[in-house]
Amino acid sequence: MLIANTSYIPFITEGVTEQKALRRGLMQPWAGWESNQPYPRLKEFVVGPQYGTPYAEIVRPWLSPLGAPCNAPPWGKLAAINLQSRKISWERPVGTTRDMNILNTHTNAPLPTGIFTMGGNIITAGGLIFMGATADDYLRAFDETSGKGLWRGRLPAGGQATPITYLGADGRQYVVIAAGGHGGLGTRTGDSVVAWALARSPCRRGMTVRRTPVTARHAGAKGPRGRERVTRADVGDRHGQAPGRKGTTRAGVGPVTAGSTSGSGAVSLTFCAAQERYGGVIRYPQR
Numbered sequence: 001m002l003i004a005n006t007s008y009i010p011f012i013t014e015g016v017t018e019q020k021a022l023r024r025g026l027m028q029p030w031a032g033w034e035s036n037q038p039y040p041r042l043k044e045f046v047v048g049p050q051y052g053t054p055y056a057e058i059v060r061p062w063l064s065p066l067g068a069p070c071n072a073p074p075w076g077k078l079a080a081i082n083l084q085s086r087k088i089s090w091e092r093p094v095g096t097t098r099d100m101n102i103l104n105t106h107t108n109a110p111l112p113t114g115i116f117t118m119g120g121n122i123i124t125a126g127g128l129i130f131m132g133a134t135a136d137d138y139l140r141a142f143d144e145t146s147g148k149g150l151w152r153g154r155l156p157a158g159g160q161a162t163p164i165t166y167l168g169a170d171g172r173q174y175v176v177i178a179a180g181g182h183g184g185l186g187t188r189t190g191d192s193v194v195a196w197a198l199a200r201s202p203c204r205r206g207m208t209v210r211r212t213p214v215t216a217r218h219a220g221a222k223g224p225r226g227r228e229r230v231t232r233a234d235v236g237d238r239h240g241q242a243p244g245r246k247g248t249t250r251a252g253v254g255p256v257t258a259g260s261t262s263g264s265g266a267v268s269l270t271f272c273a274a275q276e277r278y279g280g281v282i283r284y285p286q287r
Helices: 018-023
Strands: 002-007 011-017 047-049 055-061 076-082 087-093 121-123 128-131 138-143 149-154 164-167 173-179 192-197 207-212 232-237 240-243 247-261 264-273 276-285
Touching: 002 121, 011 018, 018 047, 018 055
Parallel strands: none
Antiparallel strands: 002 076, 011 055, 047 055, 076 087, 121 128, 128 138, 138 149, 164 173, 173 192, 207 247, 232 240, 232 276, 247 264, 264 276
16 A cells, blocks of 8 residues: 655746846856855745756746636545555545635635645554654544544644654653654744654553453453453454463453453453553453
8 A cells, every 4th residue: 555645736937048037036156066166046946057068947836916826626535546446546636725824924824625645654563654744733543444534733834744653662652753853845944853653551560460361350440240261362452363362471451342242252351561552352251
């Protein structure tokens, strides 16, 4: 699966001669890297000098007098492409007009039009997409399977960068992004590095839990028949089932619930081990 940011905004490219660009003050003469001269500072971000050729290019977005694109929204989307079928699995407008409003103002008018993007995404092993590329100042999290927006955090400046994630020494997972803005996109500039962390696990550490075999009462909950004995213990997540192991595991046990289904019972629990938090269901047959 390929996750892609797409922007839908037309641009106008104007090709001019180097001499015309020099006369208009759009660029400065430069003899190249061999001259040991520093690269000239451009008058505008949109100017693209073609040093070594007699031309220059000016690239601007096609905007109305109000500063809005001349095409209908959405102006930015997040899309998932199945690389085997070569088809789009899902796509959603992403971003709002907050911080990127008419007349080049940074006002709070968050219309859900989708907005231009500049930056990359990351995908975690748990299936979360983190994206900070939109022209409104947010870092967002999406569900990889559906594209549904799950969370967003406000940034002090434009997040036109690719976030990173890592496991800290405290066992928590962190997401970090540089919020510096982007001159060409016109987002708010800054010099911040912003980090978020998953909440600390509510599990109590240091307890010993036997996984196979174990009884519902031993796990901290009463099963439908009081002391139903577990004959099969599976702890799974969204990526599949991981079989339980015999013996004991040092772990902390979180909330435990019990219930019954047709011909069987189940104990649902959360536990912690080796700096990770697991959730699963222990199933057992009724006598």
